Amino acid sequence: MNIYVKLSFLLFLFCGVSAGALAIANNATYSRIKENEEGKERILRGQAIAGQQQGEQVAFDANPVEIGGKRYYVGRLDGKVAGTAFSAVTNKGYGGPIEVIIAMDAAGDKIAGVRIKSHTETPGLGANSAQIRYGETEPWFLVQFKGIRPEDAKLKKDDSKGAIDAITAATITSRAVTNVIREEATAFQKALPELKEKGAE
Amino acid sequence: MSNWKEFSKGFWAENPTFRLVLGMCAPLAITTSVKNGVGMGVSTTAVLVASNIWISILRNAIPNQIRIPCFIVVIAAFTTIVDLSVHAFSPVLYDALGIFIPLIVVNCIILGRAEAFASKNQIWPSALDGLGMGLAFTVNLTIISGIRELIGSGQLLGRPVVPPAYQPSLVMILPPGGFITLAFLIAGMNVISRRLEIRRAAERKEAPQ
Amino acid sequence: MKLDFSTLMTIIIGAIFINNFVLSRFLGICPFVGVSRSLESSFGMGMAVIFVMTLTGFVTYFVNLILVITRVEYLQMMCFIIVIAALVQFVEMFLQKFNPTLYSALGIYLPLITTNCAVLAVALLNVKEGYNLIEAVLFSFFAAAGFALALVIMAGIRERLEITDVPRTMQGVPITFIIAAILSLAFMGFSGMKF
Numbered sequence: 001m002n003i004y005v006k007l008s009f010l011l012f013l014f015c016g017v018s019a020g021a022l023a024i025a026n027n028a029t030y031s032r033i034k035e036n037e038e039g040k041e042r043i044l045r046g047q048a049i050a051g052q053q054q055g056e057q058v059a060f061d062a063n064p065v066e067i068g069g070k071r072y073y074v075g076r077l078d079g080k081v082a083g084t085a086f087s088a089v090t091n092k093g094y095g096g097p098i099e100v101i102i103a104m105d106a107a108g109d110k111i112a113g114v115r116i117k118s119h120t121e122t123p124g125l126g127a128n129s130a131q132i133r134y135g136e137t138e139p140w141f142l143v144q145f146k147g148i149r150p151e152d153a154k155l156k157k158d159d160s161k162g163a164i165d166a167i168t169a170a171t172i173t174s175r176a177v178t179n180v181i182r183e184e185a186t187a188f189q190k191a192l193p194e195l196k197e198k199g200a201e
Numbered sequence: 202m203s204n205w206k207e208f209s210k211g212f213w214a215e216n217p218t219f220r221l222v223l224g225m226c227a228p229l230a231i232t233t234s235v236k237n238g239v240g241m242g243v244s245t246t247a248v249l250v251a252s253n254i255w256i257s258i259l260r261n262a263i264p265n266q267i268r269i270p271c272f273i274v275v276i277a278a279f280t281t282i283v284d285l286s287v288h289a290f291s292p293v294l295y296d297a298l299g300i301f302i303p304l305i306v307v308n309c310i311i312l313g314r315a316e317a318f319a320s321k322n323q324i325w326p327s328a329l330d331g332l333g334m335g336l337a338f339t340v341n342l343t344i345i346s347g348i349r350e351l352i353g354s355g356q357l358l359g360r361p362v363v364p365p366a367y368q369p370s371l372v373m374i375l376p377p378g379g380f381i382t383l384a385f386l387i388a389g390m391n392v393i394s395r396r397l398e399i400r401r402a403a404e405r406k407e408a409p410q
Numbered sequence: 411m412k413l414d415f416s417t418l419m420t421i422i423i424g425a426i427f428i429n430n431f432v433l434s435r436f437l438g439i440c441p442f443v444g445v446s447r448s449l450e451s452s453f454g455m456g457m458a459v460i461f462v463m464t465l466t467g468f469v470t471y472f473v474n475l476i477l478v479i480t481r482v483e484y485l486q487m488m489c490f491i492i493v494i495a496a497l498v499q500f501v502e503m504f505l506q507k508f509n510p511t512l513y514s515a516l517g518i519y520l521p522l523i524t525t526n527c528a529v530l531a532v533a534l535l536n537v538k539e540g541y542n543l544i545e546a547v548l549f550s551f552f553a554a555a556g557f558a559l560a561l562v563i564m565a566g567i568r569e570r571l572e573i574t575d576v577p578r579t580m581q582g583v584p585i586t587f588i589i590a591a592i593l594s595l596a597f598m599g600f601s602g603m604k605f
Contacts, residue, residue: 377591
């Protein structure tokens with residue numbers, strides 16, 4: 001019996017020391033990881049509003065404006081309102097839910113930009129929706145949404161008035177992204193008066 | 202000389218991926234681009250070297266009956282440290298590798314080296330053994346991911362390297378491509394080693410006469 | 411606990427077919443190559459994995475709850491691997507004592523499961539996807555079923571392969587991987603299924 005006590009004590013000691021080492025490692029990296037995780041979404045929102053290059057310079061108000069359970073982040077560039085970003089999810093993707101961040105311009109009637117936060121689309125097909133081609137600065141599929149009116153966010157193959165070219169061989173993904181952007185951007189315009197009232201001047 | 206042997210055996214004679222067919226999950230799953238392959242290889246090497254050194258130091262303190270749980274605890278601790286570091290210092294890589302960083306802990310190569318080598322040898326050879334095996338694993342991942350990225354997306358390290366007329370064959374970066382690449386690499390390794398053996402046998406026959 | 415039929419179906423079909431652990435997520439490749447030589451042993455291994463993985467999904471759910479409450483999430487991986495090792499050991503002892511027939515059928519496969527990365531992966535994925543208890547157990551069970559399915563299909567093909575004329579270079583592991591690639595292509599046909 002004695003040997004079992006000794007062995008379990010040793011194993012226990014081993015786990016204890018390892019856990020201690022992990023606590024130290026965790027302490028050393030905790031703040032950085034948290035900063036990264038929070039920074040990731042902030043930068044994506046910035047990029048949606050002001051494009052890939054200026055994304056990190058967009059400053060957001062400390063608290064997002066909340067209307068009907070949805071959070072609207074007002075972004076400023078050099079002190080002036082540059083646009084409003086919010087996120088949306090669609091379940092119509094090919095591989096699972098797609099989370100997009102949509103930004104509207106300062107006036108609130110045109111789309112300023114779009115970024116994809118997370119997706120599980122097929123690599124090389126649907127996953128190309130967030131791809132930036134080598135040598136280019138903006139993701140080529142998403143940049144089509146920049147500066148268009150919400151009602152024009154339709155695939156060319158679905159509607160002759162549409163402004164968006166689908167990704168080759170990934171129509172389901174393209175349609176899902178385009179439709180969620182149109183619906184959410186239109187919904188945003190309904191919330192706009194309240195947003196102006198509640199939020200920034 | 203013997204130190205060199207410990208270091209170099211992982212590259213050919215005991216190549217973990219192509220010869221021993223151990224720890225196959227990562228070489229298949231994350232090798233869609235060279236960047237991921239190298240990142241995964243380096244993470245695994247770090248865990249392998251660190252756990253080999255610690256197990257070698259502690260080898261006399263660990264009772265034989267509970268050695269496997271102790272090894273697993275040591276490996277799990279180092280894997281968590283690597284996981285936290287990658288998360289903190291390279292968030293993009295962390296997103297790309299996903300759950301395969303925590304899964305380093307069940308990579309058979311690491312437990313295998315701890316059991317077969319580090320628990321029986323001095324610190325310096327154990328460290329070399331870990332480093333050699335880890336680097337060999339990294340080289341394997343780089344080769345596999347290089348082939349897959351080149352054929353599957355016409356790029357290397359995210360740069361287009363083939364003429365634009367080339368139509369990338371998408372299947373190579375999808376799951377089946379991993380299996381196909383690995384199958385042909387292992388088959389190629391078999392051909393080469395069989396040729397070498399035949400030549401060596403022929404030399405042995407000629408030598409005594 | 412919110413139970414939505416279509417979410418559950420998505421989890422189930424996703425776990426078995428669309429994101430099959432072996433053929434699409436590349437988890438548990440070692441036993442897939444190692445134990446798929448005969449139909450009988452692959453069936454035994456499959457059953458053992460289903461048993462252990464479902465239990466793991468159930469137990470690690472509560473372990474994770476404790477870790478989150480005590481704010482030591484960084485110990486997650488270590489706790490999970492210890493829980494799995496202990497669970498395998500416990501299942502082995504339990505079966506040996508109370509169900510010797512089952513033990514003699516599954517016995518030799520049980521110790522192999524500790525180093526099967528699919529088991530740890532299912533615990534980690536449950537946490538990552540934020541599944542609740544029922545979803546977690548369902549996901550674990552059906553992911554394991556997907557693993558068993560791939561294993562049994564593979565073993566069936568490999569048994570036929572014994573009597574075919576495979577080029578010498580491709581014999582053994584290479585031809586196994588080629589077959590796995592074709593199976594994987596077939597399973598890709600399931601992606602995009604909706605409920």
